[in-house]
Amino acid sequence: xxxxxxxxxxxxxxxxxxxxxxxxxxxxxxxxxxxxxxxxxxxxxxxxxxxxxxxxxxxxxxxxxxxxxxxxxxxxxxxxxxxxxxxxxxxxxxxxxxxxxxxxxxxxxxxxxxxxxxxxxxxxxxxxxxxxxxxxxxxxxxxxxxxxxxxxxxxxxxxxxxxxxxxxxxxxxxxxxxxxxxxxxxxxxxxxxxxxxxxxxxxxxxxxxxxxxxxxxxxxxxxxxxxxxxxxxxxxxxxxxxxxxxxxxxxxxxxxxxxxxxxxxxxxxxxxxxxxx
Amino acid sequence: xxxxxxxxxxxxxxxxxxxxxxxxxxxxxxxxxxxxxxxxxxxxxxxxxxxxxxxxxxxxxxxxxxxxxxxxxxxxxxxxxxxxxxxxxxxxxxxxxxxxxxxxxxxxxxxxxxxxxxxxxxxxxxxxxxxxxxxxxxxxxxxxxxxxxxxxxxxxxxxxxxxxxxxxxxxxxxxxxxxxxxxxxxxxxxxxxxxxxxxxxxxxxxxxxxxxxxxxxxxxxxxxxxxxxxxxxxxxxxxxxxxxxxxxxxxxxxxxxxxxxxxxxxxxxxxxxxxxxxxxxxxxxxxxxxxxxxxxxxxxxxxxxxxxxxxxxx
Numbered sequence: 001x002x003x004x005x006x007x008x009x010x011x012x013x014x015x016x017x018x019x020x021x022x023x024x025x026x027x028x029x030x031x032x033x034x035x036x037x038x039x040x041x042x043x044x045x046x047x048x049x050x051x052x053x054x055x056x057x058x059x060x061x062x063x064x065x066x067x068x069x070x071x072x073x074x075x076x077x078x079x080x081x082x083x084x085x086x087x088x089x090x091x092x093x094x095x096x097x098x099x100x101x102x103x104x105x106x107x108x109x110x111x112x113x114x115x116x117x118x119x120x121x122x123x124x125x126x127x128x129x130x131x132x133x134x135x136x137x138x139x140x141x142x143x144x145x146x147x148x149x150x151x152x153x154x155x156x157x158x159x160x161x162x163x164x165x166x167x168x169x170x171x172x173x174x175x176x177x178x179x180x181x182x183x184x185x186x187x188x189x190x191x192x193x194x195x196x197x198x199x200x201x202x203x204x205x206x207x208x209x210x211x212x213x214x215x216x217x218x219x220x221x222x223x224x225x226x227x228x229x230x231x232x233x234x235x236x237x238x239x240x241x242x243x244x245x246x247x248x249x250x251x252x253x254x255x256x257x258x259x260x261x262x263x264x265x266x267x268x269x270x271x272x273x274x275x276x277x
Numbered sequence: 278x279x280x281x282x283x284x285x286x287x288x289x290x291x292x293x294x295x296x297x298x299x300x301x302x303x304x305x306x307x308x309x310x311x312x313x314x315x316x317x318x319x320x321x322x323x324x325x326x327x328x329x330x331x332x333x334x335x336x337x338x339x340x341x342x343x344x345x346x347x348x349x350x351x352x353x354x355x356x357x358x359x360x361x362x363x364x365x366x367x368x369x370x371x372x373x374x375x376x377x378x379x380x381x382x383x384x385x386x387x388x389x390x391x392x393x394x395x396x397x398x399x400x401x402x403x404x405x406x407x408x409x410x411x412x413x414x415x416x417x418x419x420x421x422x423x424x425x426x427x428x429x430x431x432x433x434x435x436x437x438x439x440x441x442x443x444x445x446x447x448x449x450x451x452x453x454x455x456x457x458x459x460x461x462x463x464x465x466x467x468x469x470x471x472x473x474x475x476x477x478x479x480x481x482x483x484x485x486x487x488x489x490x491x492x493x494x495x496x497x498x499x500x501x502x503x504x505x506x507x508x509x510x511x512x513x514x515x516x517x518x519x520x521x522x523x524x525x526x527x528x529x530x531x532x533x534x535x536x537x538x539x540x541x542x543x544x545x546x547x548x549x550x551x552x553x554x555x556x557x558x559x560x561x562x563x564x565x566x567x568x569x570x571x572x573x574x575x576x577x578x579x580x581x582x583x584x585x586x587x588x589x590x591x
Contacts, residue, residue, distance in 0.1 A: 090308035120563030259408030
């Protein structure tokens with residue numbers, strides 16, 4: 001299709017406007033993170049810090065237990081991602097290969113689970129975890145994250161399983177391999193990239209999660225990064241901008257990097273069944 | 278996002294091509310149970326328990342046993358003007374975010390579907406708000422909106438558009454200000470979904486329409502939109518639900534203030550449950566939220582399906 005030159009110019013202008021809208025808040029974060037206190041206090045803030053400094057980062061680590069929080073986040077998110085994928089993969093396999101009532105029920109649950117406001121789940125979970133003495137513990141949070149990550153993990157994985165041709169499994173069966181054998185030696189290796197992408201996505205979701213962590217973790221030595229970040233904003237809503245920006249910048253880096261790597265796979269996995277069919 | 282596929286399928290009634298109808302043999306249980314047990318114990322169970330709690334006077338930190346009080350919570354809710362005010366704010370917020378988000382994302386997706394030079398950059402940038410923790414998105418926009426050191430007021434001052442203001446604390450500006458953030462935060466995901474939908478429409482149809490001398494708008498109406506429609510419908514319905522139920526963004530931006538002007542239903546229910554310990558009452562709120570939203574969505578979807586069968590599909 002040919003487009004006229006004026007049409008092209010218009011398209012580029014629109015695209016640039018979009019780029020500016022998407023990029024400017026993030027650029028402002030980076031700029032603020034590297035500004036000196038004097039410049040932050042100035043009434044005429046600039047885009048490029050005049051004398052860039054790392055003081056905000058140092059101060060952020062001094063003010064709040066950021067390292068500890070990052071460790072907590074890392075632990076909770078990796079544990080949740082690994083467990084979620086380990087238990088979701090077999091179920092996803094059955095859902096993809098057999099149209100049973102169970103598979104349909106699981107699909108229905110995936111759909112329904114998206115629509116419920118979290119408060120309806122967190123109150124009973126809070127009571128249950130309290131009885132199990134798992135409030136203010138990362139183990140309790142991991143349990144919640146696993147179940148929370150399951151719906152989309154299942155959905156992505158079902159797509160990946162469908163992409164593995166059944167002929168390969170049938171051939172293995174003809175050769176006398178049992179179900180488990182077939183799964184482990186034929187299907188699993190082909191699924192590996194999809195499983196990794198799903199795990200990374202589960203990791204990011206847990207790394208970014210706020211609501212459950214806010215409710216379940218009470219003391220700052222247990223809290224995850226997003227919760228600790230909010231401590232930079234004082235009770236009156238007054239924030240120490242420099243350290244706040246520095247900490248926020250650090251908290252984002254891991255998910256940005258991971259997401260940049262898996263983005264294509266995530267959208268691919270999500271949409272595999274959706275748009276084709 | 279996971280839902281796109283599911284809604285899609287059921288909306289279209291497309292049977293799955295793969296998979297057989299045989300029930301799984303006994304070995305399959307061994308594959309299913311590891312996920313099924315946690316789902317039942319930690320998701321379905323609590324959900325049912327939560328529904329039950331809505332009919333009790335459950336409170337935190339109380340020694341007396343919880344009592345079944347029937348519909349009393351709902352009766353109280355009916356007269357709770359603060360709750361309905363937050364419900365109204367939630368609807369304004371959900372519509373205010375979902376509609377511009379969809380229109381902007383559609384525009385961007387159409388642009389990205391063209392053969393433009395900066396496409397890769399746009400795709401890379403689109404990732405940023407998507408991959409970011411919601412808390413960080415909130416923090417970023419607090420920096421942007423900051424009355425003294427924020428980029429928004431400085432830009433306005435430079436353009437000679439007044440002295441700027443404290444957007445997040447103004448009674449009339451707070452809700453629009455958080456809505457802008459909501460649009461920004463959710464745009465990438467909507468864009469990518471729509472883009473994937475666009476890239477699945479057959480090129481030949483576009484070319485044929487162009488050869489017939491159809492202008493851009495006609496091509497959009499007759500070729501692009503009909504193909505994109507199911508995806509657009511699903512993502513819009515989902516965005517509406519997610520936005521209505523959102524929490525972290527507004528919690529970080531305003532905590533529901535000023536004067537409750539941005540207190541979304543989830544913020545209200547959170548305070549009720551975990552600040553005042555009213556578990557039963559908060560659960561009832563959750564249940565009312567689900568009920569009303571399901572009803573609205575059902576009406577929306579039925580309406581869309583109807584005018585789909587009623588022509589317009591040239």
